[in-house]
Amino acid sequence: MTERGNFMTNLASKLKRLYIETVGCQMNVLDSEMVVASLRRQGYDLATSVAEADTILFNTCSVREHAEEKVYNQLARLKMLKAEHPEKIIGVMGCMAQKDQQLVFDRAPYVDLVVGPGQLHRIAELLEKIQQGEGQQMAVSLGRRDGTQEDIRRSHETFDPLRDPSMRPTPFQAYLRIQIGCDKFCTYCIVPMTRGPEQGRSPKDIVQEAHELARQGCKEITLLGQTVNSYRYKDGDKETRLADLLEQIHEIDGIQRIKFVTSYPKDMTRHLLETVRDLPKCSPYLHVPAQSGSDEVLKRMKRGYTVADYYEMYERIEEILPNAAVSSDFIVGFCGETDEDFQQTVQLVKRCRFKNSFIFQYSVRPGTKGAELYADDVPAEVKQRRNVELLAVQNEICQEDNLRFLGQRVEVLVEGPSKMSLKRGEEGPLRQMTGRTHCDRIVVWDGNERQAGQLMSVLIHDVSSHTMFGSVETVELSNQPLVMPVLKN
Numbered sequence: 149m150t151e152r153g154n155f156m157t158n159l160a161s162k163l164k165r166l167y168i169e170t171v172g173c174q175m176n177v178l179d180s181e182m183v184v185a186s187l188r189r190q191g192y193d194l195a196t197s198v199a200e201a202d203t204i205l206f207n208t209c210s211v212r213e214h215a216e217e218k219v220y221n222q223l224a225r226l227k228m229l230k231a232e233h234p235e236k237i238i239g240v241m242g243c244m245a246q247k248d249q250q251l252v253f254d255r256a257p258y259v260d261l262v263v264g265p266g267q268l269h270r271i272a273e274l275l276e277k278i279q280q281g282e283g284q285q286m287a288v289s290l291g292r293r294d295g296t297q298e299d300i301r302r303s304h305e306t307f308d309p310l311r312d313p314s315m316r317p318t319p320f321q322a323y324l325r326i327q328i329g330c331d332k333f334c335t336y337c338i339v340p341m342t343r344g345p346e347q348g349r350s351p352k353d354i355v356q357e358a359h360e361l362a363r364q365g366c367k368e369i370t371l372l373g374q375t376v377n378s379y380r381y382k383d384g385d386k387e388t389r390l391a392d393l394l395e396q397i398h399e400i401d402g403i404q405r406i407k408f409v410t411s412y413p414k415d416m417t418r419h420l421l422e423t424v425r426d427l428p429k430c431s432p433y434l435h436v437p438a439q440s441g442s443d444e445v446l447k448r449m450k451r452g453y454t455v456a457d458y459y460e461m462y463e464r465i466e467e468i469l470p471n472a473a474v475s476s477d478f479i480v481g482f483c484g485e486t487d488e489d490f491q492q493t494v495q496l497v498k499r500c501r502f503k504n505s506f507i508f509q510y511s512v513r514p515g516t517k518g519a520e521l522y523a524d525d526v527p528a529e530v531k532q533r534r535n536v537e538l539l540a541v542q543n544e545i546c547q548e549d550n551l552r553f554l555g556q557r558v559e560v561l562v563e564g565p566s567k568m569s570l571k572r573g574e575e576g577p578l579r580q581m582t583g584r585t586h587c588d589r590i591v592v593w594d595g596n597e598r599q600a601g602q603l604m605s606v607l608i609h610d611v612s613s614h615t616m617f618g619s620v621e622t623v624e625l626s627n628q629p630l631v632m633p634v635l636k637n
């Protein structure tokens with residue numbers, strides 16, 4: 149055993165403070181929750197800074213180059229800390245770990261651990277090995293061509309039954325993964341490589357987990373999948389789809405809201421929309437990324453639908469769920485995107501009037517078909533200009549649509565003190581509180597911390613593009629019937 153190995157062994161029994169930082173999508177938030185749960189079982193406790201931690205983990209995202217560079221910069225900043233405290237263990241997990249593998253060690257040789265998202269169940273064992281002096285550890289899943297289909301699938305499986313409520317955004321809300329991986333292979337996207345083949349989890353496990361979440365006091369469950377509405381699970385002749393899962397979870401006492409993200413336009417079926425309409429706990433909120441309003445660009449992106457298909461789907465939503473809020477994602481500046489293509493995207497946003505849109509500038513991802521086939525030929529300043537223009541169009545729509553809530557009561561699930569309250573350092577029970585409507589709109593009001601976790605009626609008296617401002621008027625409420633007529637969205 150090396151000198152460093154001896155040192156690690158002596159410390160093995162004491163190294164129990166974990167600092168974990170998470171970037172990226174809801175999948176990563178959930179993965180971090182799982183990792184913390186598994187490490188708590190090994191006696192770890194959470195630290196609030198790298199300085200007080202013995203183990204430092206970064207849960208990373210590979211969707212954009214910028215997110216990766218941020219992690220590498222953070223690692224570079226830890227170089228000195230590691231030199232002064234060689235006993236601290238530094239680990240990189242998540243999609244960037246899966247994508248870069250040995251490159252993480254090459255760029256930051258003082259990193260101890262690299263773990264892909266499909267191997268997170270091994271993290272406790274790998275940390276133990278490092279503490280025992282066995283050197284750097286790496287656990288990644290198989291590449292899409294590196295084995296039999298079954299071996300590849302297995303190597304990407306997750307370990308969802310472990311949960312740690314303390315890692316959730318709030319104790320009343322939880323993510324529940326129903327699907328991992330993706331087989332759509334959009335040409336700009338790295339997810340099919342980092343998260344592996346699309347696999348639906350067994351309905352039995354999902355429903356069991358939902359019961360457990362309800363038992364823990366969770367009121368809102370968000371079902372997660374890269375293309376969540378493509379979910380299918382076959383057991384002999386029986387096939388379970390997302391609509392079936394919604395029906396089963398809807399039966400669970402204590403669960404009051406059910407959402408699902410992210411949807412794929414082609415799989416937004418009439419049956420699914422009717423199920424959402426008929427189950428009152430299902431939020432009439434749908435996140436269905438369009439990505440572009442140009443057929444040429446969609447073809448190069450290999451999204452599998454045309455603009456006409458997207459409009460057709462959108463009309464189906466309007467017909468079945470006329471009060472639904474729909475949000476979208478857009479990539480501006482994808483390879484070969486002309487001004488005309490971009491203007492078609494602007495038209496799509498104006499036509500669909502999304503509740504909100506997440507807008508990203510295209511960034512080449514090595515390992516994708518886009519990187520192999522197309523030149524990243526839209527200049528950075530053009531991407532930036534299009535981003536700003538599309539955002540302005542979307543913000544105007546948000547502002548106009550929120551205006552219709554003025555003077556209305558909305559039903560809100562109270563999440564806790566607002567970001568502003570935390571920023572101002574407000575103390576005591578009287579705080580600015582925040583919550584979301586059934587349709588995922590953000591509402592803030594001057595309230596009380598004790599309201600957290602409740603479903604409440606809030607009267608809206610002001611709006612901005614992304615927030616509605618309201619009040620809980622108890623005097624008025626006392627003159628009203630106990631159950632207030634409220635706008636469900």
Ligand code: SF4
Nearest residue numbers: 330332333334337339
């Ligand atoms: S559907 Fe396309 S964008 Fe979404 S995860 Fe799959 S490959 Fe990526």
